[in-house]
Amino acid sequence: MLPQSISSRASKLSRRDPTAPLRHIDPVLIGCTVALSILGVIAVYSATRGPGPDYSKSYLYKQTIFMVIGAGAMVFCSVVDYRKLHDWAWVFYGITTALLVLVVSPLGSEVNGAKSWFSLGPFQMQPAEFSKLSLIGVLAFLLSEFRGDVDIRRLVALLATAALPMALIMLQPDLGETLILLAITMTIMLVGGLPTKYIAVLTIVGLVGVVGALNSPLLADYQRDRLTAFVNPSDTSNAALYNIEQSQQAIANGGITGQGLFDGPQTKLGFVPEQQTDFIFTAVAEQFGIIGASTMLFLYGLLCYRIWRIAQVAKDSFGTYLCAGVLAMFAFSAFENVGMAMGIMPVTGIPLLLISAGGSATITALAGLGLVLNVYMRRFQ
Amino acid sequence: MDTSSPRLRMSILGVVVLGCFLALFARLWYLQVMEAPALAVQATANRTRTVATEAPRGRIFDAKGRVIVDNRTSLIVSIDRNELKKVKNRDDLIARLADVLTANGAPIKISTIEKRLSDKKADQLQALPIASDVTDEVIHHLSEYAEDFPAVSYERKTVRVYPYGTIASNILGYTGRITAETLKRLEPGTDPDGVEKSYQPDSIIGLAGVESTYEKELRGTPGIELVQVDFKNRPVGTESYQPPKSGNDIQLHIDIEVQIRAEQALVERLNVLRGTAQRDGTIRGAPAGSVVVLDPRDGGVVALASAPSYDPQEFAVGITQERYNQLQDVNGASALIDRSITGQYAPGSTFKLVTAAAALSNGLIDGNSSIYDDGVYRVGNPVQEFTNAGKEKYGNVNVVRGLTVSSDVYFYWLGDRMDGTTLIQDAATAFGFDKRTGIDLPNESAGYVLTKAEKKALSKKYPDAYPNGDWYTGDNVQLAVGQNVIVVTPLQLARAYAAFANGGTVYQPHVVWKILRPNSTTTDPSDVLRVLEPVVTGTVTLPPDVRGPIASGLEGVTSGSGTGASAFVGFDQQAFRIVGKTGTAQVDGKADTSLFASYGPALSPKWVVAAVMEESGFGSEASGEVARRIYEVIANQALTGAGTATNGSMD
Known part of the structure; x- marks a missing residue:
């Protein structure tokens, strides 16, 4: 038995085994990830070092540390067979949901009026970020179990599963993350074979819900202002407009070739609020111009294309749904975040994954890409 | 088609994601390529603040290149009243500031500071100057202990x-801080390099006189520093700096020596006359007067004096209501008026120049036409009598003698003969009366010379002030001797005599002669940016048969039996012959207005001197004396014993 087991294990790693996961790493996805991560660290540093000459390096160091931890998470998520994670999906969901409950309890700390963080010494943890990944896992699990056969009872189960973390995140409140969870849920259900009639009904309900929410007392005034600022750019009483104006000016200031690294005056002087997180795109666009910003968008697009492609070539539907979820997480975060900075999307604070400063978001993003890589590597097994 | 096929669903997802990225790129292109120039301007405006430094104003020279307005630097301590409201120990701060100023050579009382601070007229938004010309020690102390202040x-x-102190202050004017309202409407000029001399809320501008009319030249180009600020508006660096540049210098026609003499002679003469009795016993109030000296060759203003006068510096630092009221009543006259250009007086006999020119040039008389002057002239039915001053009888009088001895009867006769015409008014207009001269100083008056139609219109418009709208022969008779229906400014009077002196050219009087480069020398021709060429506003036709008799008549005035002779006793008329006319205009219930209009030297006139003094008596004894003192400077003749007599010949 022993030799056989050894030989079996050896054969897995043997060069002759054409299905060996390590033979099917996606170099494009990894290349894009590395490039965007490096750009992210540079962008965060440039947005936080200040006008000088005593340049602050704390964000630089922190973000580098997050990247290293995230790289570990990515490796972990790609090495362990994703089908084994299948069984753990509910566990992760349970843990992150529990954290979401705890963060709105007195254990969480409040920053800018939102209880979204746990303070851990010099670091903060944002459980809503991790809940994106756990929701992807659990929805992918459910839909792969349903095998495209979704009736109203199962639909309710799916919606309830998604609604719980969304409701908890709205308690913080964090509208941006809630919307990303909504986008993830809709995407996985679309790809997961939800009957067209349900999709149509959900879309209509969703639209009515958004309009209703904007006109209901559910949203705080500042949230409504932020959401509608891009629609009414002439409403001068709207404080959110300042951010949008400043960020658009900074982006325009980049022009074709950009002001050069560390030479963007708007960035350097800190005119755009939250420019290391929600408005990180302005730092990239001002310093590197349309050449740099569109290269970044291209890398992002290429990354999304690879995830989309991997979703299609996945060995099983669970893998497909996982990838679809991660694709939704990346694509809609990017669209909302960059669109907000350029004034075509509402102001909601969500990070530009891999670029914005923030540990939870960075680790989640890299872990998600690890899962996608996992699915790709094991498409022949 | 199976709408739930995974392949189709993935394609839909792909299209949606691709659409999102294309939308982002389109917007990026719009912002960074299409809208970039406009937005970048906003971005620059956002992160920079403009800090302007006032540049020195241009200097002002007199005709001979002497500096009459210069600049110096002054250390000024100010208090920001909005900041002061936030200070806890306000009274303590002010007491300490007063101590520091007093201990370091700039003594000031706490009450003085409080008084300045309570000034409601000052702009609330700007720091309020508390003390100027403080010592360097004060500044050292304040900078060393900045956090305590x-x-x-x-x-x-x-x-x-x-x-020269307050000399020529009526011409030079003064400067002061711009008001918010002026800032809105004032259009900036440009410097010789074409750079706009923009205004800021704390800019200093000319508020009167030449400082005001030549603001665009005198103003310097402010230094503009573009300071980079961070999002909290804290300065972090300089983006660009354009240093301040001095304004253009200007050179005036004014001769400061003549100006000084004009002002001094005027004030001295008024002081001598004030309180004395004129020949009919009326006490002279002698409150005010003015003098105009022109160059008849180009209309250049050599001197403009007005008494009483004030120190414009008082306005520059802010004047109290009490002091303002005082200045409005100096011996019963306002010191705030430049009478040389705004004062309006009946010209009296000085106007006979015009009446004579009208009669001669229209062929009513020639140089020899004479009448017998028995001291009274009668017109109308019922008969109205007009008499010479003092009912003096001059016997046979032609126009030459009529001017020399100032026979009113002769001119009543001319007025009578020209009744029913506008010949006198037309001649007056030709000599430049009845309209503003266009001098380059603000607030000039126009005077008036009424015609029959105008008198009617006036009466209709203001029935209370002009109850009688009819034109009588008496009106024309009075007009002929410059009374009742005519008022002129001293400047207009001088200009009319200048036109006669130069042969008939009526110039627009000009105070400013040349515009010079900043920091110029008046001797280097390349420093001249432009010369203000003389402007001719009209001509009077003066053929020899018109000019000759009048000139003869006027030449006689300053000597022999002339009405102005007493004022020129001892003046060497061989060296410098003065031609002129006295005038004594009656004012109801008060002493007469004394006038004297003249030019010299007779054969090649280079100066016109006109003086008008209120409630001062006969032409010769007041204005004539002042003119003589001025001619002493002009003709470089030593001061003689003249200038003390209180009685001259009547007109």
Whole structure:
């Protein structure tokens, strides 16, 4: 038995085994990830070092540390067979949901009026970020179990599963993350074979819900202002407009070739609020111009294309749904975040994954890409 | 088609994601390529603040190149009243500031500071100057203990210096801080390099006189520093700096020596006359007067004096209501009026020049036409009598003698003969009366010379002031001797005599002669940016048969039996012959207005001197004396014993 087991294990790693996961790493996805991560660290540093000459390096160091931890998470998520994670999906969901409950309890700390963080010494943890990944896992699990056969009872189960973390995140409140969870849920259900009639009904309900929410007392005034600022750019009483104006000016200031690294005056002087997180795109666009910003968008697009492609070539539907979820997480975060900075999307604070400063978001993003890589590597097994 | 096929669903997802990225790129292109120039301007405006430094104003020279307005720097301590409100120990701060100023050579009382602070007229938004010309020690102390003096600031400012004190202040005017309203409407000029001399809320502008009319030249180009600020508006660096540049210098036609003499002679003469009795026993109030000296060759203004006068510096630092009221009543006259250009007086006999020219040039008389002057002239039915001053009888009088001895009867006769015409008014207009001269100083008056139609219109418009709208022969008779229906400014009077002196050219009087480069020398021709060429506003036709008799008549005035002879006793008329006309205009219930209009030297006139003095008596004894003192400077003749007599010949 022993030799056989050894030989079996050896054969897995043997060069002759054409299905060996390590033979099917996606170099494009990894290349894009590395490039965007490096750009992210540079962008965060440039947005936080200040006008000088005593340049602050704390964000630089922190973000580098997050990247290293995230790289570990990515490796972990790609090495362990994703089908084994299948069984753990509910566990992760349970843990992150529990954290979401705890963060709105007195254990969480409040920053800018939102209880979204746990303070851990010099670091903060944002459980809503991790809940994106756990929701992807659990929805992918459910839909792969349903095998495209979704009736109203199962639909309710799916919606309830998604609604719980969304409701908890709205308690913080964090509208941006809630919307990303909504986008993830809709995407996985679309790809997961939800009957067209349900999709149509959900879309209509969703639209009515958004309009209703904007006109209901559910949203705080500042949230409504932020959401509608891009629609009414002439409403001068709207404080959110300042951010949008400043960020658009900074982006325009980049022009074709950009002001050069560390030479963007708007960035350097800190005119755009939250420019290391929600408005990180302005730092990239001002310093590197349309050449740099569109290269970044291209890398992002290429990354999304690879995830989309991997979703299609996945060995099983669970893998497909996982990838679809991660694709939704990346694509809609990017669209909302960059669109907000350029004034075509509402102001909601969500990070530009891999670029914005923030540990939870960075680790989640890299872990998600690890899962996608996992699915790709094991498409022949 | 199976709408739930995974392949189709993935394609839909792909299209949606691709659409999102294309939308982002389109917007990026719009912002960074299409809208970039416009937005970048906004971005620059956002992150920079403009800090302007006032540049020194241009200097002002007199005709001979002497500096009459200069600049110097002054250390000024100011308090920001908005900041002061936030200071806890306000009274303590002010007491300490007063101590520091007093201990370091700039003594000031707490009450003085409080008084300045309670000034409601000052702009609330700007730091209020508390003390100027403080010592360097004050500044050293304030900068060393800056944290002990919140709301207190100090700066080095360029301020005006007047080497001749208040001399010519009516011409030069004064400067002061721009008001918010003026800032809105004032259009900036440009410097010789074409750079706009923009205005800021704390800019200093000319508020009167030449400082005001030549603001665009005199103003310097402010230094503009573009300071980069961060999002909290804290300065972090300089983006660009354009240093301040001095304004253009200007050179005046004014001769400061003549100006000084004109002002001094005027004030001295008024002081001598005030309180004395004129020949009919009326006490002279002698409150006010003015003098105009012109160059008849180009209309250049050599001197303009007005008494009483004031120190414009009082306005520059802010004047109290009490002091303002005082200035409005100096011996019963306002000191705030430049009478040489705004005062309006009946010209009296000085107007006979015009009446004579009208009669001669229209062929009513020639140089020899004479009448017998028995001291009274009668017109109308019922008969109205008009008499010479003092009912003096001059016997046979032609136009030459009529001017020399100032026979009113002769001119009543001319007025009578020209009744029913506008010949006198037309001649007056030709000599430049009845309209503003266009001098380059603000607030000039126009005077008036009424015609029959105008008198009617006036009466209709203001029935209370002009109850009688009819034109009588008596009106024309009075007009002929410059009374009742005519008022003129001293400047107009001088200009009319200048036109006669130069052969008939009516010039627009000009105070400013040349515009010079900043920091110029008056001797280097390349420093001249432009010369203000004489402007001719009209001509009077003066053929020899018109000019000759009048000139003869006027030449006789200053000697022999002339009405102005007493004023020129001892003046060497061989060296410098003066031609002129006295005037004594009656004012109801008060002493007469004394006038004298003249030019010299007779054969090649280079100067016109006109003086008008209120409630001062006969032409010769007041204005004639002042003119003589001025001619002493002009003709470089030593001061003689003249200038003390209180009685001259009547007109």
